[in-house]
Amino acid sequence: MSKETTKYDLVVIGGGPAGYAGAIKAGQMGKKVACVEMERAGGTCLNWGCIPSKALLSSAELYQRMLHAEDFGFKTGKIDIDFSKVMKRSRNVADQMAKGIEFLFKKNKVDYVRGKARVEKGNKVVVFEGTDKGKTLEADKVLVATGCKPRMIPGVEHDGERVMNSRDALGMTEQPKSIVIIGAGAIGAEFAYFLNALGTKVTLVEMLPKILPIEDNEISDSVARAFKKQGIDCHTDTKVEDIKPTKTKVSMTLTKGDNKEKIEAEKILVAIGVQANTEGLFGEGISLDMDRNYIKTKEDYQTSVKGVYAAGDIIGPPWLAHVATFEAVQAVRGMFEKHKPEKVKLFPGCTYCQPQVASIGKTEQKLKEEKIPYKVGKFPFTASGKAVAAAHSEGFVKLLVDKEYGEILGAHIVGAEATELITEYVLGMKVEATAEEIHDTIHAHPTLSEALMEASAAVYGEAIHI
Known part of the structure; x- marks a missing residue:
């Protein structure tokens, strides 16, 4: 592609959960925006991480349910696995979602630039590799959201096969x-x-x-x-x-x-674990303050170079897509609105194996280590009518609250749909709710979410079903 220069209010480098969210948010605000992505919109999470892996897990869960069909009154023959089709479905899901992000770019008038880019002096972004190689983007502000890549074991040959x-x-x-x-x-x-x-x-x-x-x-x-x-x-x-x-x-x-x-x-x-994608990211004369190989940012997500911001995995732990999206949106709002960006303090963590795991806040061992007075409420899914009816009675809910005031300090769930259930406690912690307020909220029956209410009641020895 011949050399050309285009001016933007914001250029985002990286099209993952931080990058595309930041670009779309700026587009919604009427700003002239470009998003540079070296592979495909959606980044690692959507194309090679969160989304395709969940498609695989869905296949595994369905297969396991079918193996136990007789428990539900159904007789089945031998069930064969076509592994290549399982994997192909996963790729199709990722492709469908990536097309969705590309559509959202068009809808919000975000210029989608394909290639690998670096930041040059004067907030210029130069595409030096890929489809749009040679293109230079001038920006009032640059958001670096290049994410991370898998970390390998030093000295062990990574061939991608064995x-x-x-x-x-x-x-x-x-x-x-x-x-x-x-x-x-x-x-x-x-x-x-x-x-x-x-x-x-x-x-x-x-x-x-x-x-x-x-x-x-x-x-x-x-x-x-x-x-x-x-x-x-x-x-x-x-x-x-x-x-x-x-x-x-x-x-x-x-x-x-x-x-x-x-x-x-x-x-x-x-x-x-992972390591930051910083290779080739900064041109000559661009030196950012770093913490190991992660970019250090101020409270507004601005780096040590004026006009250059960073969000997502590139600025360090916890390396979660939902945290990356939050950070990027906060950064963009801070750039273009009279908004004080919020740094991440609380966030849920989820693991989608079976049984699922979801948590937020402090663990019990951390509370003990910090000598924080607390109370515990636990409720097993074996006592949940909905869980037993669905043959998903494995696991429990564990709630940790401040001993004096009952404010939620941590919540931990293992079991069916834990990753969906955790959000009630996430919101509870955001608004500084107490266990009593969760307990006093009517939960629909029969639902798995009743276990959250019962765990809250169990803090005070008042759970009905245990």
Whole structure:
């Protein structure tokens, strides 16, 4: 493409949950906006993360339900898995959603620029690779939202076939007979559930003392028990060493203290976290304050360079799409409205394995560590009529509240639809609601959400159904 320069109120680099949301928000405000994306609108989350993985999990859940059809009064024959079709559906879902973002760009008059870009002096954005290579965009303000990529194990060859990251795993066309998943955070746990549910022999390894390390201890323990029952081989406090891929398998050593165990698998999936996409992002003379390889921002999301802002995974944890979207919208409102941007203080975290996990606020172990006086309310889904009727009675709701005033300090759910249920507690914490106010709110019957009300009542020993 020939060189050309276009002027904008805002140029966004990155088209993921932060980037596209920021661009669309500015477009809604009547600003002249461009969004530069090196692959496809929607970024990692929509194309190679959150959305396609949920499509895979939906397939796994349906398959597991069909295997238990007799429990509901239905006789079925043998159910065959067409793994390539399962994966193809996942890709089709991602493609459909990406087209939706591209439509929203047009609707909100956001110029969609394809390619890899860098920030130059004077708030210029130069596209140096891709379809629109050679294009220069001049902007009053620049929002950097380039996100993160999977982190790999140093010294281990990443071939995308035997040694995979999450993106590689989403592109598989054949089901592996066996796999070792390194890292038992949300991504590792979700892939462990998906592949095990379809019949792959799964070994899940975590170097920390428990799977889902950031969750409340009782929640992690509950998922660990469920995974063991499902047939997933979980190893905690364990390191994976001496990884040696061949053309047909991968061998490795699991090390726990002084104990070493040599194992083999058809593939390994590395799910040990992410690292920032900053390579080639800044031109000569552009130097931003950084925290490791993440961009440091002020309260208004502006970086150390005037007119250059950043939001989403590129500015560091918690590396969640919904947090990224919130940050970008806050940043854009701060740029163009008389609005004081809000930094993220509270956010829900969700893991979509079965049983699902969702949480917000402090864990019980954190409250103990900080010596904060608290009370606990718990309610099991075995006491929920709706959960039992739907054969989803695994798990519980756990609510942590201030001992004196009853204000919600943390909420943790493991079980069916936990990721949908958590939002009631998210709103409760946002408006500083008390457990008593949740308890005094009429919840429809029969619903899973009644468990939230009952857990609130359980704080004071007043739950009806336990």
